[in-house]
Amino acid sequence: MSNPLPLGSTIGILGGGQLGRMLSVAAARLGFKTHIFEPGANPPAGHVADAVTTASYDDHGALLRFAKSCDVVTFEFENVPTAALDVIEAQVAIRPGREALRISQDRLTEKEFLQGLGLTVAPFADVPDAAAMQIAVDTIGAPAILKTRRFGYDGKGQARLRSADDAEQAVADMQGAPAVLEGFVEFSHEVSVIAARSPEGDVACFDPGENVHRDGILHSTTVPAKLSASQRMDAVLMAANILNALDYVGVLGVELFVTSQGLVVNEIAPRVHNSGHWTQNGCTVDQFEQHIRAITGWPLGDGSRHADVVMENLIGDDMDRVPELMKERDCALHLYGKSDTKPGRKMGHVNRIQRG
Amino acid sequence: MSNPLPLGSTIGILGGGQLGRMLSVAAARLGFKTHIFEPGANPPAGHVADAVTTASYDDHGALLRFAKSCDVVTFEFENVPTAALDVIEAQVAIRPGREALRISQDRLTEKEFLQGLGLTVAPFADVPDAAAMQIAVDTIGAPAILKTRRFGYDGKGQARLRSADDAEQAVADMQGAPAVLEGFVEFSHEVSVIAARSPEGDVACFDPGENVHRDGILHSTTVPAKLSASQRMDAVLMAANILNALDYVGVLGVELFVTSQGLVVNEIAPRVHNSGHWTQNGCTVDQFEQHIRAITGWPLGDGSRHADVVMENLIGDDMDRVPELMKERDCALHLYGKSDTKPGRKMGHVNRIQRG
Numbered sequence: 001m002s003n004p005l006p007l008g009s010t011i012g013i014l015g016g017g018q019l020g021r022m023l024s025v026a027a028a029r030l031g032f033k034t035h036i037f038e039p040g041a042n043p044p045a046g047h048v049a050d051a052v053t054t055a056s057y058d059d060h061g062a063l064l065r066f067a068k069s070c071d072v073v074t075f076e077f078e079n080v081p082t083a084a085l086d087v088i089e090a091q092v093a094i095r096p097g098r099e100a101l102r103i104s105q106d107r108l109t110e111k112e113f114l115q116g117l118g119l120t121v122a123p124f125a126d127v128p129d130a131a132a133m134q135i136a137v138d139t140i141g142a143p144a145i146l147k148t149r150r151f152g153y154d155g156k157g158q159a160r161l162r163s164a165d166d167a168e169q170a171v172a173d174m175q176g177a178p179a180v181l182e183g184f185v186e187f188s189h190e191v192s193v194i195a196a197r198s199p200e201g202d203v204a205c206f207d208p209g210e211n212v213h214r215d216g217i218l219h220s221t222t223v224p225a226k227l228s229a230s231q232r233m234d235a236v237l238m239a240a241n242i243l244n245a246l247d248y249v250g251v252l253g254v255e256l257f258v259t260s261q262g263l264v265v266n267e268i269a270p271r272v273h274n275s276g277h278w279t280q281n282g283c284t285v286d287q288f289e290q291h292i293r294a295i296t297g298w299p300l301g302d303g304s305r306h307a308d309v310v311m312e313n314l315i316g317d318d319m320d321r322v323p324e325l326m327k328e329r330d331c332a333l334h335l336y337g338k339s340d341t342k343p344g345r346k347m348g349h350v351n352r353i354q355r356g
Numbered sequence: 357m358s359n360p361l362p363l364g365s366t367i368g369i370l371g372g373g374q375l376g377r378m379l380s381v382a383a384a385r386l387g388f389k390t391h392i393f394e395p396g397a398n399p400p401a402g403h404v405a406d407a408v409t410t411a412s413y414d415d416h417g418a419l420l421r422f423a424k425s426c427d428v429v430t431f432e433f434e435n436v437p438t439a440a441l442d443v444i445e446a447q448v449a450i451r452p453g454r455e456a457l458r459i460s461q462d463r464l465t466e467k468e469f470l471q472g473l474g475l476t477v478a479p480f481a482d483v484p485d486a487a488a489m490q491i492a493v494d495t496i497g498a499p500a501i502l503k504t505r506r507f508g509y510d511g512k513g514q515a516r517l518r519s520a521d522d523a524e525q526a527v528a529d530m531q532g533a534p535a536v537l538e539g540f541v542e543f544s545h546e547v548s549v550i551a552a553r554s555p556e557g558d559v560a561c562f563d564p565g566e567n568v569h570r571d572g573i574l575h576s577t578t579v580p581a582k583l584s585a586s587q588r589m590d591a592v593l594m595a596a597n598i599l600n601a602l603d604y605v606g607v608l609g610v611e612l613f614v615t616s617q618g619l620v621v622n623e624i625a626p627r628v629h630n631s632g633h634w635t636q637n638g639c640t641v642d643q644f645e646q647h648i649r650a651i652t653g654w655p656l657g658d659g660s661r662h663a664d665v666v667m668e669n670l671i672g673d674d675m676d677r678v679p680e681l682m683k684e685r686d687c688a689l690h691l692y693g694k695s696d697t698k699p700g701r702k703m704g705h706v707n708r709i710q711r712g
Contacts, residue, residue, distance in 0.1 A: 025385075028377070299679075322363070332641070
């Protein structure tokens with residue numbers, strides 16, 4: 001993709017949730033059309049897309065027709081089945097590429113990849129089966145957390161070990177899935193860097209944000225984050241290191257623990273990221289547009305921060321607060337148009353602009 | 357509409373151009389769905405809407421089905437045929453209401469309405485036919501401009517009179533349409549106020565912007581405008597006066613000439629307005645969201661300006677500048693996804709954020 005995709009081209013998006021929705025709006029702002037592929041009915045992204053295919057990732061005929069209608073394909077989540085990607089890639093480029101997906105789809109592979117780059121990650125041990133757990137606990141100690149290697153998100157597929165006594169139950173919770181035992185890291189706070197890379201290798205990073213989680217789900221992101229100048233530089237260099245190693249094209253999120261020994265990589269997400277939503281109201285070009293620019297081969301935009309922002313997720317019953325939020329000064333509301341409110345479900349977010 | 361429309365309701369939009377497109381995105385941001393009604397194929401708004409009806413305004417069956425699918429209907433242009441509105445209004449509320457449309461669809465009615473509110477307008481005379489032109493020219497003098505009473509926009513349906521000698525040709529240019537002869541007003545510059553009113557009568561105005569036209573089409577809007585504090589207050593009070601007199605619900609644009617004798621109303625537009633596009637990057641709640649809030653009965657939002665902005669339209673071949681604009685710092689690009697570039701056609705705009 002040495003020339004940028006002509007404006008008016010169609011961008012395929014795998015996944016019709018809120019990330020696909022906000023990508024679709026950003027694509028439209030640059031004059032592109034979008035085609036959403038999503039198994040679930042009435043996807044949030046479908047409300048703001050040019051076309052929607054409702055089909056399973058097993059439906060290779062539907063995938064093929066979808067791929068043929070698109071000039072480039074991207075995704076809003078990293079757990080797209082490999083066979084589906086094979087069908088699509090035979091027709092049209094997938095951005096970011098398969099290598100980033102292969103690595104981030106598997107916690108063990110991801111950690112080994114990051115270590116290979118010289119980055120620090122939490123102590124971890126492979127737990128392919130119940131038999132391996134004892135050695136893992138002996139190595140990592142407790143407290144620790146057991147996580148399935150694949151298909152985990154927002155705290156799902158995880159079991160905490162307060163002590164070694166919890167090992168058996170934790171393994172049972174994995175329901176036979178290969179897992180990784182992670183040791184805890186002593187950290188003061190978590191930050192994330194949302195970074196973009198173009199096909200030519202240009203890299204642009206948004207200001208790191210400081211994340212607060214509740215019940216395993218992101219609660220808020222605050223920019224600027226509490227970081228020294230050197231930590232800030234480290235964070236950005238680490239993100240660039242990861243992007244370059246993957247020959248990455250698009251936006252990637254890197255979660256980092258801030259510790260007394262430096263920054264520790266928690267995880268990476270090869271996509272736009274919840275902790276980058278603040279950019280919608282803090283930057284001229286937000287993470288969604290930056291991703292669209294990268295995957296279509298247009299120049300990365302000006303992602304410099306022009307305002308301090310606190311992003312807060314609206315989860316489940318937080319929707320009851322919408323009438324009050326509507327009246328709040330400097331409060332930008334972003335709702336996802338989901339028809340059912342469920343506990344733990346991300347329904348929207350607010351970006352509060354902080355005036356000096 | 358004493359209770360706000362539930363989030364997830366469907367907003368019908370008459371007209372599928374760039375204003376409908378940006379209204380649709382704003383509606384989605386608040387969790388609403390949109391249904392676009394547009395006679396032309398491949399409407400820009402259709403790329404970001406939940407549903408699109410492609411049908412003529414004469415197709416009353418299509419209008420009825422459209423109306424039945426919507427919880428409220430609004431429009432992006434004031435020249436919607438009256439019979440079409442009748443069909444829709446039998447099913448569902450139209451916001452803003454019919455009175456605002458009736459008045460703004462006719463230049464003569466509009467000027468008489470504004471005069472009736474005690475506002476100053478340019479000198480004008482009714483020119484129902486060729487016979488009336490001589491009296492009109494005698495009254496108004498020259499230079500002057502002859503405009504069709506109905507269906508004019510962006511300089512169309514207008515003829516300039518440099519002197520009384522041009523009268524005959526100007527009348528011929530109207531092709532038999534009833535017209536209004538307007539005298540010129542000596543003004544230093546033009547500003548516009550984008551104002552919103554809720555069903556309860558709350559009024560909120562965005563900061564006035566200063567407009568520069570080229571070839572009869574808006575070229576740029578700059579905020580803040582060159583206005584004294586008292587002129588600024590006058591402008592806002594005039595807009596509120598108009599909104600209240602119309603019992604208006606939604607966003608309305610008021611164009612004003614700044615003269616040594618005070619502010620003179622040029623025209624009003626009962627809709628979101630090109631000169632309000634700067635609000636997308638200068639305010640937490642932009643004109644499009646403000647309109648959606650008003651017509652759905654949700655509280656008007658915080659439209660205070662947090663940045664100085666210069667909006668510039670991209671017209672026709674200005675699209676050739678997109679590659680350079682993509683690289684410009686502090687430059688937010690908004691393209692409309694129109695497939696054909698034509699001279700004089702609005703293809704997009706940029707909002708340049710002005711840093712201190």
